[in-house]
Amino acid sequence: MQKLQICVLDLVCKGPTNTLWARIMHANLASIMPQVIATWCEQEGHQVTMICYTGSEDLSKEIPSNVDLLFISSFTQAALLAYAISNYARSKGAVTVLGGPHARCYPDDAIQYFDYVLGFTNRLTIMEVLSSCTAQRPVGKYLSAGKQPADLCGVRERWKFIEPTLQKAPFLKIVPMLGSVGCPYTCPFCIDASVPYQSLDFQVIKEDLRFLLEKFKRPWVAWHDPNFGIRFEENMEAIASAAPPKSFRFIAESSLSVVTEQRVKVLQDNGFMALLPGIESWFDLGNKSKTGRITGDEKVRQVSDHVNMIFGHIPYVQTNFVLGLDSDSGTEPFELTKRFIDRTPQVFPGYSLLTAFGEAAPLNLEYQQAGRVLPFPFHFLNNHLAMNIKPKNYDWVDFYDKVIDLTAYSFSPKALYKRFKSASNFSTRWMNLMRAVSSEGYGRLRFFRQVRKNLISDKSFRAYFEGESKQLPPFYYNVIKKDLGVWWEWLPEKALLHNENAYYEKTSECKICTAPPVKVG
Numbered sequence: 001m002q003k004l005q006i007c008v009l010d011l012v013c014k015g016p017t018n019t020l021w022a023r024i025m026h027a028n029l030a031s032i033m034p035q036v037i038a039t040w041c042e043q044e045g046h047q048v049t050m051i052c053y054t055g056s057e058d059l060s061k062e063i064p065s066n067v068d069l070l071f072i073s074s075f076t077q078a079a080l081l082a083y084a085i086s087n088y089a090r091s092k093g094a095v096t097v098l099g100g101p102h103a104r105c106y107p108d109d110a111i112q113y114f115d116y117v118l119g120f121t122n123r124l125t126i127m128e129v130l131s132s133c134t135a136q137r138p139v140g141k142y143l144s145a146g147k148q149p150a151d152l153c154g155v156r157e158r159w160k161f162i163e164p165t166l167q168k169a170p171f172l173k174i175v176p177m178l179g180s181v182g183c184p185y186t187c188p189f190c191i192d193a194s195v196p197y198q199s200l201d202f203q204v205i206k207e208d209l210r211f212l213l214e215k216f217k218r219p220w221v222a223w224h225d226p227n228f229g230i231r232f233e234e235n236m237e238a239i240a241s242a243a244p245p246k247s248f249r250f251i252a253e254s255s256l257s258v259v260t261e262q263r264v265k266v267l268q269d270n271g272f273m274a275l276l277p278g279i280e281s282w283f284d285l286g287n288k289s290k291t292g293r294i295t296g297d298e299k300v301r302q303v304s305d306h307v308n309m310i311f312g313h314i315p316y317v318q319t320n321f322v323l324g325l326d327s328d329s330g331t332e333p334f335e336l337t338k339r340f341i342d343r344t345p346q347v348f349p350g351y352s353l354l355t356a357f358g359e360a361a362p363l364n365l366e367y368q369q370a371g372r373v374l375p376f377p378f379h380f381l382n383n384h385l386a387m388n389i390k391p392k393n394y395d396w397v398d399f400y401d402k403v404i405d406l407t408a409y410s411f412s413p414k415a416l417y418k419r420f421k422s423a424s425n426f427s428t429r430w431m432n433l434m435r436a437v438s439s440e441g442y443g444r445l446r447f448f449r450q451v452r453k454n455l456i457s458d459k460s461f462r463a464y465f466e467g468e469s470k471q472l473p474p475f476y477y478n479v480i481k482k483d484l485g486v487w488w489e490w491l492p493e494k495a496l497l498h499n500e501n502a503y504y505e506k507t508s509e510c511k512i513c514t515a516p517p518v519k520v521g
Contacts, residue, residue: 002133003045003046004041004046004047004068004069005049005069006038006046006047006048006049006067006070007048007049007050007051007063007069008034008035008037008038008161009034009051009059009063009070009073010030010031010034010050010053010073011053011074011075011078011081011082012029012031012052012054012078013029013053013054014080014382014483015055015078015081016055016056016485016486016487017055019438020434020438021438021439022054022055022056023056024170024171024172024434025169025172026054026055026168027052027165027166027168027169028169028172028173028174028222030052030165031073031100031176031224032152032158032176032224033073033121033152034050034052034071034073034099034161035050035153035158035162036152036153036158037071037099037121037126038050038158039153039157039160039161040126040153042160049062049067051063052164052165052168054168065092067089067092067094068095068133069094069095069129070085070095070096071099072086072096072097072098072099072100073099073100074098074100074102075101075102076105076106076357076381077379077380077382077385079102079106079378079379080377080378080379080480080491080495080496081484081487082098082102082113083113083491083492083495084484084487084488084490084491084495086113086114087113087490087491087492088487088490095116095133095134095135096113097114097115097116097117097118097129098116098117099118101191101357101360103117103119104119104120104191104359106358106498107119107142108499108502109358109502110140111136111139111141111142112138112139112140112492112494113492113495114140115136115137115140115141116129116136116140116141116142116143117140117142117143118142118144119143120144120145120148121143121144122145122149124145125144129143147195148181148196149181150198151200151204152200154207155177155208155211155212156211159211162175162176172220173216173220174222175212175220175222176221176224177205177208177222177224178200178223178224178225179199179205179223179228179238180197180198180225180228181195181197181198181200181225182197182198182226183195184227184230190226190360191357191360191361192227194361194362195226199230199234202234202235205238205239205242206241209238209239210242210243212248213243213247218248218249219248219249220248220249220250220251221250221251222252223250223251223252227253227255227258228252228254228258229252229258230258232258232263232266236266239270239271245269245270245271246270247271249272249273250270250271250273251272251273251274251275251276252272252274252276253277253278254275255277255278256306259275261309264309265313267313268314272314273314273315273316274315274316274317274318275310275314275316275317275318276317276318276320276350277307277319279320279321280320280321280322280325281321281322281327281328282299282300282333282337283295283296283327283333284327296336297336299336300336300339303340304340304343308346311346311347315423315424316427316428317346317347317348318347319340319347319348319349321337321349322352322353323352323353323354323403323406324354324387324389324391324394324399325354326392328393329392329393329394330393331402334403334406337349338406338409341415345422346419346423347419348419348431348435349410351384351403351406351407352383353383353384354387354391355387355388355389356389357381358502358503359503364504365503365504365507368501368503368504371467372390372392372467373500373501374386374388374467375388375497375498375499376388376476377476377496377497379476379479379480379483380476380479384444387399390465390467397455400448400451403448404449407441407444407445408445411436411441411442416436419436420433454473454475458473460473461475470497472497477496480496
């Protein structure tokens with residue numbers, strides 16, 4: 001096999017940026033799979049450059065000028081940046097490959113702008129790309145392994161590509177790890193809902209934790225599992241056997257059904273500093289919050305008591321909610337969330353607007369069949385800047401009124417003071433305050449208010465939201481142009497548009513993709 005000059009690019013943001021939050025935190029958002037692919041490629045004898053794009057790098061200088069093969073990993077919110085970079089690299093003679101969540105969600109769109117688009121990816125999938133490495137024009141080739149890989153490169157193997165990324169983080173340096181892939185829960189809106197759960201090798205986890213103690217006095221580790229701790233005893237045994245108690249500081253996303261009081265005490269003993277449980281809804285998904293069929297105010301009381309119990313052992317908790325679910329109607333879901341905030345003042349609430357990411361979940365077929373999915377550009381599909389599903393039980397203005405009211409309540413001076421005062425340490429206070437005054441708190445509130453204003457004052461803007469027009473409002477066009485900066489000139493002409501119903505049309509045998517998927521492995 002010819003020795004290739006390969007670049008692996010991990011997009012953790014969607015355009016050039018130099019905000020304080022980006023400088024401090026973006027390097028800690030690095031994904032694991034790009035590091036794995038870089039490692040596999042190097043093990044096959046190729047020359048590899050790995051770049052974690054945090055928004056401050058000049059990619060025109062950092063991407064090698066003689067690159068043969070460019071891998072890009074992207075979430076959907078960064079897809080337009082990925083398309084622009086691919087266009088630039090192809091103009092220089094490179095073959096380009098897209099992986100990551102966007103490739104899984106929108107493969108039929110992505111193959112218009114990449115030579116290869118990867119679904120589930122294992123080593124054989126990468127070998128297929130390396131062995132062919134030829135331009136696929138005008139339509140790229142879609143490859144999928146059929147399921148998640150059963151084993152991945154551990155931290156020790158990936159360290160060559162982890163370390164330079166951590167050097168970009170000035171203070172907090174968080175190492176990404178995986179204990180499992182897939183999820184046993186079936187939340188109908190989630191990309192992992194139909195992915196079978198499987199744990200990874202616990203022996204590799206032990207070895208990686210011991211390795212990190214050679215690099216850091218007390219390492220920060222973020223578990224990227226969709227739901228950490230499903231095999232709780234085995235995970236804790238792996239951690240406990242690696243080093244004495246509290247040798248590490250861990251962050252994990254887990255469901256309340258997993259973190260019972262007894263287990264929370266074990267998590268505390270093993271150095272867990274932050275948990276991110278998903279509550280999602282006060283009227284649905286009770287299996288995740290361990291509330292069964294209990295809904296409404298009783299669920300609020302039960303969940304609040306559970307989260308307050310966690311705070312007795314874990315200093316930082318973010319609870320995740322999805323706004324606009326079909327199970328919600330009227331003011332009650334929003335008022336219940338306010339009550340939860342009042343009863344649980346330490347918690348940081350994470351709000352997501354209901355979003356259908358292409359082929360991510362089977363439920364998206366129902367939304368598309370019903371004509372409820374809107375063609376918002378990918379740039380806004382990050383669960384916050386746009387809700388691309390017409391709400392079932394709300395008028396748009398009414399919905400935004402309620403979202404704005406809840407967001408303002410959650411980040412009001414009173415709420416911030418309570419959150420600050422009740423936090424147990426400086427790091428928690430700092431993190432809560434930074435998130436509140438950044439784009440996540442005040443920034444979203446400003447954006448929501450502008451959207452609501454446009455819905456009332458601009459008929460064409462409202463028509464776009466109602467699905468009566470597919471003409472992108474100038475408001476969104478200008479945001480994209482500003483955010484992409486120097487990459488705007490490389491954005492392909494048709495990239496702002498995509499077929500929002502492609503998944504349904506494809507499953508209905510209306511084939512819009514001329515290159516059928518190739519299964520590898």
